[in-house]
Amino acid sequence: MRSASLAVRPLRLALLIWVASAAGHVAAEDCRQRPAGVYDPAGFAGSETCAACHPQHYDEWQGSAHAYAVADPVFWYANEASYETNGIENFCITCHSPIQDLADGEPDSHASAREDLDPVAQNGVDCETCHRIFDVTNGVKQLTGCEDHYFGPIADPAGSPHGAEYADAFQSAAFCKPCHDVNLTKEPTFELFQIEFTSTEWEDANAAAGGTAEDPAIATCQGCHMASYAGPAAKEGPEREVHHHQFPGVDVALLPFADSHRQYRATQDLLRSAGAIDAQLEGRSVRVDVTNLIVGHDLPSGSAHARAVWVHLRVVGADGTVHLESGDLDANGDLRDANSEFDPYGDPWISNGESVFRQYMYDEHGDEVVAAYGLVTLVQKDMLTSGEVRSIWYDLADVLPADAAWPVQVDARLLFRPAANFILREIGMPQDEIDLVPTLEIAATSLTIDGEP
Ligand code: HEC
Numbered sequence: 001m002r003s004a005s006l007a008v009r010p011l012r013l014a015l016l017i018w019v020a021s022a023a024g025h026v027a028a029e030d031c032r033q034r035p036a037g038v039y040d041p042a043g044f045a046g047s048e049t050c051a052a053c054h055p056q057h058y059d060e061w062q063g064s065a066h067a068y069a070v071a072d073p074v075f076w077y078a079n080e081a082s083y084e085t086n087g088i089e090n091f092c093i094t095c096h097s098p099i100q101d102l103a104d105g106e107p108d109s110h111a112s113a114r115e116d117l118d119p120v121a122q123n124g125v126d127c128e129t130c131h132r133i134f135d136v137t138n139g140v141k142q143l144t145g146c147e148d149h150y151f152g153p154i155a156d157p158a159g160s161p162h163g164a165e166y167a168d169a170f171q172s173a174a175f176c177k178p179c180h181d182v183n184l185t186k187e188p189t190f191e192l193f194q195i196e197f198t199s200t201e202w203e204d205a206n207a208a209a210g211g212t213a214e215d216p217a218i219a220t221c222q223g224c225h226m227a228s229y230a231g232p233a234a235k236e237g238p239e240r241e242v243h244h245h246q247f248p249g250v251d252v253a254l255l256p257f258a259d260s261h262r263q264y265r266a267t268q269d270l271l272r273s274a275g276a277i278d279a280q281l282e283g284r285s286v287r288v289d290v291t292n293l294i295v296g297h298d299l300p301s302g303s304a305h306a307r308a309v310w311v312h313l314r315v316v317g318a319d320g321t322v323h324l325e326s327g328d329l330d331a332n333g334d335l336r337d338a339n340s341e342f343d344p345y346g347d348p349w350i351s352n353g354e355s356v357f358r359q360y361m362y363d364e365h366g367d368e369v370v371a372a373y374g375l376v377t378l379v380q381k382d383m384l385t386s387g388e389v390r391s392i393w394y395d396l397a398d399v400l401p402a403d404a405a406w407p408v409q410v411d412a413r414l415l416f417r418p419a420a421n422f423i424l425r426e427i428g429m430p431q432d433e434i435d436l437v438p439t440l441e442i443a444a445t446s447l448t449i450d451g452e453p
């Protein structure tokens with residue numbers, strides 16, 4: 001399996017000798033140009049070794065979704081489901097643990113669990129995965145063959161025991177694109193077919209605001225997900241403008257994982273900046289306005305085919321009578337739409353998509369694709385786009401009797417589920433693990449109706 005690494009031994013040895021005799025830490029040959037296929041797992045130090053000198057970066061990263069990328073049980077269930085249904089082999093690993101892809105070099109190999117991965121690749125998207133990238137032209141990440149040599153945003157790194165080199169890419173939104181746009185390669189033509197769009201959404205939002213890649217008019221990904229603070233970049237290093245590495249989004253660890261409580265809080269804080277909800281009475285209807293406050297990408301974004309953002313609305317009389325409820329969950333924890341086993345299409349606003357925001361993927365027969373990504377032939381996006389406001393009307397005429405116990409209270413909440421239960425069941429996740437997936441609140445509002453509208 002690792003014949004490639006044998007062939008490169010002499011090269012690595014030559015490199016070591018050169019480095020040992022060189023003053024400073026300039027890479028010997030231009031390791032950036034070293035082609036893939038010359039990687040040896042032993043050439044990766046592992047994120048734990050960075051902790052000694054970059055304690056805060058390590059501490060924050062270890063609780064992040066990047067560290068969780070191959071620890072996530074959902075990942076492995078989904079990985080197996082896509083493998084079994086259409087033979088997707090190492091495709092998923094190329095982003096969730098790029099070092100495995102390199103260390104292994106076998107496009108046909110297939111891993112079924114974190115333990116199947118090379119020990120240096122079990123940290124998912126780790127320090128070296130990102131800091132051995134120096135160029136992301138055209139959305140392609142190229143991890144360099146540079147061992148013990150890391151690229152970053154500091155123009156004048158000082159006193160590092162390893163090679164340290166500035167690269168423009170780190171401050172650019174394009175840095176995230178190789179992984180945060182997901183394209184399938186359709187055989188036999190190898191044509192690209194896009195199924196996840198976060199970076200494309202950002203480029204569109206930036207272009208709409210008059211920005212360019214070099215001179216963006218909106219916040220970059222780093223601007224929102226890697227807030228800066230003043231502190232040392234390395235232990236005992238000078239104070240600089242440095243960046244948080246917690247990368248909150250919406251995913252939270254389901255199984256015990258480093259600092260999961262802190263990550264959960266960071267996620268909740270971030271979500272509060274994600275959206276707004278407002279309700280008002282308009283004639284005999286309640287009009288609910290929902291806003292995507294993110295100027296940068298859709299809400300939800302990324303794995304938006306597995307996620308859902310939706311409105312939960314309750315209209316309750318003073319005597320406790322529930323006159324209307326939409327966006328509640330059935331006994332399986334699913335919304336009452338086509339995917340509900342208990343009350344299919346029972347919730348009109350959810351069923352017709354008016355009050356639920358997500359991405360839909362279909363195969364050539366028009367059936368929704370849940371896990372067999374390779375079968376997708378049509379992607380339909382119905383998320384809240386960057387900055388979008390959408391209105392939903394709930395007609396109360398037929399549900400609110402004249403003799404209702406006034407005042408009637410309307411509560412509306414904008415909710416977010418990192419993964420929908422019906423999808424998790426479909427990929428074979430046991431119910432007790434599914435039950436751990438939280439529903440998170442982005443925003444809430446209420447309205448009192450004093451008498452018959
Ligand atoms: C023995 C201490 C030590 C260890 C271990 C260490 N570093 Fe560093 N690193 C430093 C110092 C010192 C700097 C320079 C800090 C400065 O100039 O403010 C640095 C700088 C960096 C930079 C910034 C480069 C730039 O130009 O922007 C990156 C990225 C980096 N290290 C990554 C890593 C990674 C990844 C690991 C683990 C594989 C690691 N370091 C291990 C001490 C260390």
Ligand code: HEC
Nearest residue numbers: 176180199202219220221224249250274295296300301302
């Ligand atoms: C204006 C701030 C802002 C910018 C710019 C931004 N994000 Fe986000 N991002 C958020 C907020 C707030 C959330 C939480 C709500 C959500 O999950 O959509 C989020 C969520 C996410 C998620 C979770 C996926 C999901 O379901 O929505 C990912 C992944 C992500 N961002 C990646 C990126 C990347 C990559 C970029 C750049 C291409 C970027 N973000 C730019 C604010 C931002």
Ligand code: HEC
Nearest residue numbers: 050054057058061066125126127130153170222233242243
């Ligand atoms: C998903 C990619 C990613 C991962 C994983 C990652 N980094 Fe970074 N890191 C970045 C980016 C991007 C920047 C620059 C942010 C900016 O300048 O806006 C950065 C900046 C840095 C810097 C320079 C100081 C600073 O904070 O700006 C150091 C040092 C560093 N990272 C170390 C680490 C270490 C150590 C790990 C693992 C524990 C790690 N990084 C994991 C992407 C990553």
Ligand code: HEC
Nearest residue numbers: 065069072095096125175176179221225247248249250251
């Ligand atoms: C090498 C691939 C790679 C790169 C480069 C990368 N990411 Fe990620 N990122 C991932 C993967 C894979 C996940 C999902 C991990 C999981 O939850 O299984 C992720 C998750 C995230 C999340 C959390 C999403 C959630 O739902 O909670 C955020 C936020 C995020 N990335 C932001 C960024 C930003 C910002 C950058 C650029 C500075 C970046 N990433 C660069 C692969 C990458």
Ligand code: HEC
Nearest residue numbers: 074075078079082091092095179180182301302303418419
């Ligand atoms: C091009 C890079 C890339 C590839 C290839 C890729 N992913 Fe991801 N994956 C990501 C990123 C980035 C995220 C984070 C997006 C977000 O949080 O919305 C992610 C998130 C996830 C999540 C977390 C969502 C959740 O609800 O918990 C799962 C599970 C997942 N991917 C499974 C897979 C599987 C299975 C495959 C292979 C069929 C795969 N990924 C292929 C980049 C990739």
